[in-house]
Amino acid sequence: MIAEGIESRENIADLLTTAPFLTHTNILEDAYQYFVDDDMLSAIAVVDDHISPVGLIRRSKLLSTFSTQYGRSLHGAKSVLNFMDRLIVVVEKSWNIEQVSNLVTDNMKSQIEADFIIVENGMYAGLGKVLGLLKKITDLQIRNARYANPLTLLPGNVPIYECLDQLIAEQQQFAVAYCDIDNFKPYNDVYGYGEGDKIIKLIADILRGEVHKADDFIVIFSSQDWTERCNRILQQFSTQISELYTEEDRRRGGIYSLSREGEERFFPIMSLSIGVVTPDTKQFISHHEIANMASHAKHNAKNVQGNSLFIERRHC
Numbered sequence: 001m002i003a004e005g006i007e008s009r010e011n012i013a014d015l016l017t018t019a020p021f022l023t024h025t026n027i028l029e030d031a032y033q034y035f036v037d038d039d040m041l042s043a044i045a046v047v048d049d050h051i052s053p054v055g056l057i058r059r060s061k062l063l064s065t066f067s068t069q070y071g072r073s074l075h076g077a078k079s080v081l082n083f084m085d086r087l088i089v090v091v092e093k094s095w096n097i098e099q100v101s102n103l104v105t106d107n108m109k110s111q112i113e114a115d116f117i118i119v120e121n122g123m124y125a126g127l128g129k130v131l132g133l134l135k136k137i138t139d140l141q142i143r144n145a146r147y148a149n150p151l152t153l154l155p156g157n158v159p160i161y162e163c164l165d166q167l168i169a170e171q172q173q174f175a176v177a178y179c180d181i182d183n184f185k186p187y188n189d190v191y192g193y194g195e196g197d198k199i200i201k202l203i204a205d206i207l208r209g210e211v212h213k214a215d216d217f218i219v220i221f222s223s224q225d226w227t228e229r230c231n232r233i234l235q236q237f238s239t240q241i242s243e244l245y246t247e248e249d250r251r252r253g254g255i256y257s258l259s260r261e262g263e264e265r266f267f268p269i270m271s272l273s274i275g276v277v278t279p280d281t282k283q284f285i286s287h288h289e290i291a292n293m294a295s296h297a298k299h300n301a302k303n304v305q306g307n308s309l310f311i312e313r314r315h316c
Contacts, residue, residue: 012100013093015128015136016118021045022057022080029076031057032066043115043127046084051123055084056115089116093125101137104130163220164287171281175226176290177219178275178298179203179233186257186267191244198244199270206236218294227311230274234307237272245269273301277312 020034022044031044046055057080065083066072075083089107091100104116115127167174181203188196207219210229221229242250249255254268275297279290293312301310 011094011096012091012118012128012133012136015132016093016126017128018125019044019127021047021051021053021124023047023049024079024081026080027077028057028062028066028080028083029072031062031080032072032076035059035063042129045117045124045127046080047124053088053090053117053119053124055081055086056088056117057084058114061085091116091118091128092122093118093120097133097136097140100128100133104133160218160220161287164290167220167222168279168281168285168287172222173224173278173281175221175276175278176294177221177226177230178294179207179217179219180273180275180298180302182271182273182302183254183267184270185260186255187270189257190255195244199241202240202244203237203272206233206240209236218291226276227309230276230309234272234274234309238307241270268306271305271307273298273304273308273310275299275301275310275312 019041022031023046026046034044035041042059044057045053046057048054062083065075087107089104091103100116114130116130116133118125118128164176181199184196184199187199203217207217210233223229245255250269254266256264256266259265275294277290277293277297279285279293297310297312300312301308304310
């Protein structure tokens with residue numbers, strides 16, 4: 001099972017630390033007093049007239065400057081604007097962990113103990129620590145790994161169901177797609193479980209490519225272009241799946257294998273069936289109801305020969 005941005009459902013709001021800010025009217029002596037009064041304060045944001053951050057006064061740099069002979073007397077009365085660090089990372093409070101992680105990694109590679117600025121609608125809200133962000137990411141990775149499928153490394157049922165319940169509680173619009181590989185068992189019987197595992201990994205890789213986190217998969221789309229993404233998934237699977245058959249089987253269009261009834265029959269090259277539901281979160285629903293509806297949509301998709309997409313028009 002896989003959910004679009006399972007980790008991204010977690011935003012950085014709980015990493016926010018309320019901290020004072022400075023303006024163009026403040027001098028370095030003001031910043032120094034803040035640091036003296038609060039040993040845990042490692043940086044202070046500088047904001048403009050609209051309370052939008054424009055820089056940071058970093059504790060280590062200021063204390064280092066003031067510790068030199070005459071440092072405090074020479075620089076204490078200077079404007080914070082002349083001393084602030086303008087190379088800052090600013091993130092919105094509503095951003096998800098993945099977005100912030102990518103931005104911080106790109107811009108603060110050697111500043112593990114540094115702070116980044118958190119804003120709300122562009123206005124200063126507080127500070128976040130890189131160390132806190134790294135701990136949050138590590139905790140999420142450990143948690144997801146605990147439930148992950150060992151073959152695909154995709155999130156398991158627990159994170160999926162928690163994601164669904166959160167979307168329902170927030171009354172967010174989303175689509176749930178249940179994917180199933182047709183004629184997988186005969187392939188497994190003929191080619192062996194090792195080759196069968198390659199099929200599972202193939203579809204997992206395709207889904208990761210379209211979703212941005214067993215022979216069946218559930219995908220949660222929070223984006224509005226889920227129909228196009230499903231069609232791209234089907235196209236990619238159709239293009240790549242034949243490469244995992246022998247040349248003879250490709251020419252023949254399939255394989256001969258025993259059916260579940262023990263009779264030899266011809267099975268076409270594997271295809272992918274996707275059933276989609278778009279839950280109405282204004283109704284009282286649970287992840288169990290959504291899973292049942294998605295399973296029903298998947299069965300309808302499997303009734304269509306070849307790669308197919310079935311969209312359940314009734315809202316659950």
